[in-house]
Amino acid sequence: MEEKIDLTYEQAVAELEGIIRKLESGEASLDDSISLYSRGMELSKFCKEKLDSIVKQISALGEDGKSESPLGE
Numbered sequence: 001m002e003e004k005i006d007l008t009y010e011q012a013v014a015e016l017e018g019i020i021r022k023l024e025s026g027e028a029s030l031d032d033s034i035s036l037y038s039r040g041m042e043l044s045k046f047c048k049e050k051l052d053s054i055v056k057q058i059s060a061l062g063e064d065g066k067s068e069s070p071l072g073e
């Protein structure tokens with residue numbers, strides 16, 4: 001069961017970066033590494049969904065009077 005992530009995009013990225021550092025350091029136990037990896041995947045999904053939503057918003061704004069999206073899509 002996935003829990004709702006109540007963070008800003010920037011907070012999620014910062015937490016994800018911290019998880020990556022811990023995993024790359026090799027200092028976490030196997031059980032901790034699995035937990036960290038799981039949390040990292042949740043954060044990665046959250047960030048991707050957040051970015052996808054922003055791209056849609058920007059694209060919709062581009063449709064309101066311009067023929068091209070500001071992102072070139």
